[in-house]
Amino acid sequence: MVSAYLAGPDVFLPDAASHARRKIVICERYGIRGLPPLNEDIAALAEMHESAAGLAIFRKDVEMMEAADIIIANLTPFRGASADAGTLVEIGWFMGRGKPIFGYSNTAVSFTDRSRAQVAALPDPMAGLAVEGFGLPDNLMVPGAVLSGGLAMLLPENGVTLAFDALDVFERCVAAAAAHLGVAALPAGG
Numbered sequence: 001m002v003s004a005y006l007a008g009p010d011v012f013l014p015d016a017a018s019h020a021r022r023k024i025v026i027c028e029r030y031g032i033r034g035l036p037p038l039n040e041d042i043a044a045l046a047e048m049h050e051s052a053a054g055l056a057i058f059r060k061d062v063e064m065m066e067a068a069d070i071i072i073a074n075l076t077p078f079r080g081a082s083a084d085a086g087t088l089v090e091i092g093w094f095m096g097r098g099k100p101i102f103g104y105s106n107t108a109v110s111f112t113d114r115s116r117a118q119v120a121a122l123p124d125p126m127a128g129l130a131v132e133g134f135g136l137p138d139n140l141m142v143p144g145a146v147l148s149g150g151l152a153m154l155l156p157e158n159g160v161t162l163a164f165d166a167l168d169v170f171e172r173c174v175a176a177a178a179a180h181l182g183v184a185a186l187p188a189g190g
Contacts, residue, residue, distance in 0.1 A: 002183050003033040005065050008074025009084040026171050030178035030185045035068055037061045072173055073103040081114040082138050091145050101149035104173040106162040111138045150180055
């Protein structure tokens with residue numbers, strides 16, 4: 001069975017564990033084993049010094065990435081105009097190892113529009129910064145990395161932005177990844 005590292009800032013959701021379980025069930029329907037990078041499996045995380053805890057999470061996530069065949073990345077903008085910085089490192093890791101990358105975003109707002117709004121909010125010394133206008137859903141390196149996996153980054157249908165935790169585009173991405181890789185979906189009810 002193909003295993004997918006389920007990257008993204010979903011770990012910061014208040015219901016991260018139940019959200020991850022929903023993603024795992026969706027993956028299973030398409031014959032993919034989902035590996036969400038949750039932190040509940042690290043013993044004594046709460047007792048660790050803050051920096052030690054962060055490095056323990058990093059090491060555990062790298063182990064999970066090593067075990068995964070592909071990455072399915074939530075590239076919905078997070079804490080800025082672009083995708084989550086940690087998720088971007090993870091897709092770079094997969095790209096560097098030649099492993100397939102699949103990605104999606106729940107926003108229909110272009111990267112150019114998001115960036116212009118962010119630059120407009122900066123103090124005057126930062127005014128006048130160039131904003132890339134390539135018509136892509138994120139910085140050109142992000143959809144380029146996803147496209148290196150063989151498929152374009154998936155976005156909401158009909159140009160309507162979805163809630164951050166919506167799973168519609170995620171499911172389309174899982175289905176597209178399974179089809180692209182020739183993974184057989186499980187029979188209904190199985």
